[in-house]
Amino acid sequence: MKIVDARGLACPEPVLLTKKAVDDGEKEFVVLVDDEIPKENIRKFCDGNNCSMDEAPDAGGWKLTVRQKEGCAACEELLEPVKRESNSRITFIITCNKIGINDELGKILIEGFINTLPSATNKPRLVIFLNEGVHLTTEGSPVLQSLAKLVELGVEIRSCGTCLDYYGLKEKLKVGIITNMYDTVEAMTGGDVIVKI
Amino acid sequence: MPQAVVIVFKSTHDVIKAKNELAKACIAHELIPTPKEISAECGMSLRLEEPLLSKALDLFQTAGVRYRDDLL
Numbered sequence: 516m517k518i519v520d521a522r523g524l525a526c527p528e529p530v531l532l533t534k535k536a537v538d539d540g541e542k543e544f545v546v547l548v549d550d551e552i553p554k555e556n557i558r559k560f561c562d563g564n565n566c567s568m569d570e571a572p573d574a575g576g577w578k579l580t581v582r583q584k585e586g587c588a589a590c591e592e593l594l595e596p597v598k599r600e601s602n603s604r605i606t607f608i609i610t611c612n613k614i615g616i617n618d619e620l621g622k623i624l625i626e627g628f629i630n631t632l633p634s635a636t637n638k639p640r641l642v643i644f645l646n647e648g649v650h651l652t653t654e655g656s657p658v659l660q661s662l663a664k665l666v667e668l669g670v671e672i673r674s675c676g677t678c679l680d681y682y683g684l685k686e687k688l689k690v691g692i693i694t695n696m697y698d699t700v701e702a703m704t705g706g707d708v709i710v711k712i
Numbered sequence: 713m714p715q716a717v718v719i720v721f722k723s724t725h726d727v728i729k730a731k732n733e734l735a736k737a738c739i740a741h742e743l744i745p746t747p748k749e750i751s752a753e754c755g756m757s758l759r760l761e762e763p764l765l766s767k768a769l770d771l772f773q774t775a776g777v778r779y780r781d782d783l784l
Contacts, residue, residue: 623731623743660742
């Protein structure tokens with residue numbers, strides 16, 4: 516069985532290597548990782564790409580067994596228009612913990628904005644927090660309750676792993692999941708309406 | 713769950729001041745846009761649980777935060 520050794524590699528390399536193995540037609544293969552973030556990102560990749568992933572602890576890291584599921588192209592084609600009609604196609608990219616330049620005003624604007632989102636008629640399908648935006652999904656954020664409400668309503672909340680790491684907030688994430696640039700680029704180029712704040 | 717009250721302020725500066733006072737006193741609150749049925753203007757208000765209202769108003773009084781008591 517093919518073994519992809521992604522230990523010690525920075526994001527998004529482990530996900531890219533996993534994607535390459537899938538693209539090369541590997542039906543079942545093993546990926547070795549030594550950090551929680553690539554493990555979870557590979558799981559997300561599998562969830563979105565018709566693959567299953569089993570994990571087992573291995574030498575201080577994890578051994579991930581990835582298997583491609585047998586799909587039915589005809590069914591997926593039939594289901595696709597239904598999915599598109601029923602799901603929101605709006606993605607928000609929040610790169611700051613304020614709206615606009617003024618700090619004081621900007622902070623209450625972003626707080627009011629996010630607190631209003633759960634009652635919006637057309638909610639986004641995905642909100643990605645990058646750079647200073649990750650202060651909004653982590654301990655001490657004034658909008659955690661509203662973000663949790665959004666998750667309950669089916670909105671996906673993702674925070675950039677590199678950014679959490681930069682600000683020392685990786686362990687303080689309170690809502691949503693950690694994402695990487697690979698996922699972010701996929702989300703931004705997947706045909707959604709993108710709103711950047 | 714206790715009933716929630718919405719406090720409307722005279723200016724954005726008062727909202728900011730009020731928020732800082734509540735944060736200092738560890739009084740839980742939520743910043744929301746002023747409900748349209750209360751005011752057509754674009755403004756921010758604070759929502760908090762009713763039992764916390766009198767303590768909050770005392771703080772506002774001391775700090776000189778101007779709020780719309782006619783709407784309470």
